[in-house]
Amino acid sequence: MRKIVIILLFVFGSLSASAQLLYTIDEYLSNMYYKVNYDTAYIGRPMGTKWTLALRTYFNWTSYNVSGVEEGDSYKFHLRSEINPKMSIYGGYLGFGASLSRSYKKLIGQTEPDWSFRMNNYGNRFGFEFSLAQLNSLNGTFSFWQDHYKISIALPRDFVSQTSMYASFYFATNNTKFSYPAAFTHSYIQKRSAGSLLLGGSINLNITTIGDSLQNTEIIRVINASLGLGVGYAYNFVLPHDWLVHVSALPYLVVLGGSQYRIAGEREESSAAEFPESVIVGRTAVIHTMGRWFAGASGQINYYNIECDEIRVGDSQWELIAFVGVRL
Numbered sequence: 001m002r003k004i005v006i007i008l009l010f011v012f013g014s015l016s017a018s019a020q021l022l023y024t025i026d027e028y029l030s031n032m033y034y035k036v037n038y039d040t041a042y043i044g045r046p047m048g049t050k051w052t053l054a055l056r057t058y059f060n061w062t063s064y065n066v067s068g069v070e071e072g073d074s075y076k077f078h079l080r081s082e083i084n085p086k087m088s089i090y091g092g093y094l095g096f097g098a099s100l101s102r103s104y105k106k107l108i109g110q111t112e113p114d115w116s117f118r119m120n121n122y123g124n125r126f127g128f129e130f131s132l133a134q135l136n137s138l139n140g141t142f143s144f145w146q147d148h149y150k151i152s153i154a155l156p157r158d159f160v161s162q163t164s165m166y167a168s169f170y171f172a173t174n175n176t177k178f179s180y181p182a183a184f185t186h187s188y189i190q191k192r193s194a195g196s197l198l199l200g201g202s203i204n205l206n207i208t209t210i211g212d213s214l215q216n217t218e219i220i221r222v223i224n225a226s227l228g229l230g231v232g233y234a235y236n237f238v239l240p241h242d243w244l245v246h247v248s249a250l251p252y253l254v255v256l257g258g259s260q261y262r263i264a265g266e267r268e269e270s271s272a273a274e275f276p277e278s279v280i281v282g283r284t285a286v287i288h289t290m291g292r293w294f295a296g297a298s299g300q301i302n303y304y305n306i307e308c309d310e311i312r313v314g315d316s317q318w319e320l321i322a323f324v325g326v327r328l
Contacts (some may be wrong), residue, residue, distance in 0.1 A: 011206040016020070038124055042177040044189040048294065052092035052186050054325025058101055059085055061318045062135065064208065066222050068261065068311035075144035077210065079160055082137050084114060090325070095187045096121045114140055122181035124188065128169040135162040142210065142220075155210060162208045166302075168281070170200040170250065174235070177279075183246035183285045184234060186294055186325065195235035202228045202252045202279055203303065206315065224313045226251030226306060227298045228279045246285040246298075251278055259308045271309035279304040295324040 012262040061083050088101030098119045103308040110201045116133035138160040172178055174196035206223045211218040232250030239245060257273030280303045287296035302317040 018249050036124060037176065039176045042192045043124065043179045044191055046189060049327040049328040050094055051065040052097065052325060053328065054323045055321040056088045056090055056099065056321050057085060058088060059083055059239045063316045065314040066311065070213060073144060073146050075089050076142060077142040079138045079140040081135060084137055091185065092185050093180055095123055095185055097185050119186065122185045124172060124179050124181065125175035126171055127180055130167045135166050138162060160210055162206065165205040168202040170198050172196040172198055178236060180234065183287065184242060184298065186327065190236045190238055193236060193238045194291045195233060198232040198234055198248065198250050199234065200230050200250050204279065221262045222259065224306060226254045226257035226273065226279060226304065228254045242289040244287045249282045251280045254277055254306060255307055259311045259313055261311060271311060273308050292327045297322045
């Protein structure tokens with residue numbers, strides 16, 4: 001009996017501590033959210049809501065190119081992904097949000113290891129985004145020139161894997177009239193059209209491995225990373241009947257970057273990125289609001305082309321998202 005009482009006291013104490021922690025977090029986030037100053041003629045908040053839930057369908061496509069010279073011989077590989085629809089559920093709380101996406105093939109029981117995770121907090125003044133993705137549906141060709149002869153090898157699915165990490169932040173100068181979250185996290189409402197200059201930064205890390213992922217045999221591994229700072233512009237067009245259109249572009253100048261490649265797990269070379277190189281991010285969105293409900297689509301383009309001493313890496317990522325959601 002004494003042990004049961006001790007266990008019950010421990011359980012109730014843990015629940016009480018957890019409840020107190022959740023209350024403290026809620027109070028802190030609420031204070032951050034509600035203390036923001038803005039022009040009420042341009043921006044508003046959804047009344048009586050803290051949560052945002054949305055069901056999303058992703059369509060994305062990747063083109064990845066690497067070219068270089070190894071012991072005097074040139075090589076190049078071109079990789080591309082299939083247009084593989086994915087589904088994700090987004091959950092947001094006072095501007096903070098996260099989502100996990102998986103392929104529809106996985107949902108119906110087929111083998112599909114691709115996945116991505118995203119977390120963000122968009123505010124009218126500051127905002128950040130973090131994403132982590134694993135891509136195994138790449139395929140393409142590997143070519144190399146030896147003694148003036150070109151040899152090409154087909155690279156099928158499951159022979160190429162790519163892990164990518166992306167983080168970015170922004171500062172909106174016209175934060176009292178322009179709302180970035182009105183277009184992407186729906187925690188604010190843009191009442192009148194407005195735009196803003198954006199100051200931002202980005203960090204990219206990409207690890208691409210060519211080899212038999214089932215046998216764990218690695219032929220080539222390429223790692224490229226970059227840190228960029230940029231200036232861009234964003235605009236929200238408010239249209240009749242509760243429609244909103246967003247367009248933005250934020251190019252980053254690479255201030256620090258480099259690439260490393262490894263051949264057959266043995267020979268390894270590293271080189272720094274040349275200056276100037278750039279990363280370009282463009283975004284657009286169309287949203288229709290119906291009371292607490294909203295629906296629409298958004299698109300994003302990420303492009304970078306970075307040259308180092310002996311290797312050039314180019315990557316183009318296109319994404320289209322259709323969504324429907326509700327504020328609670």
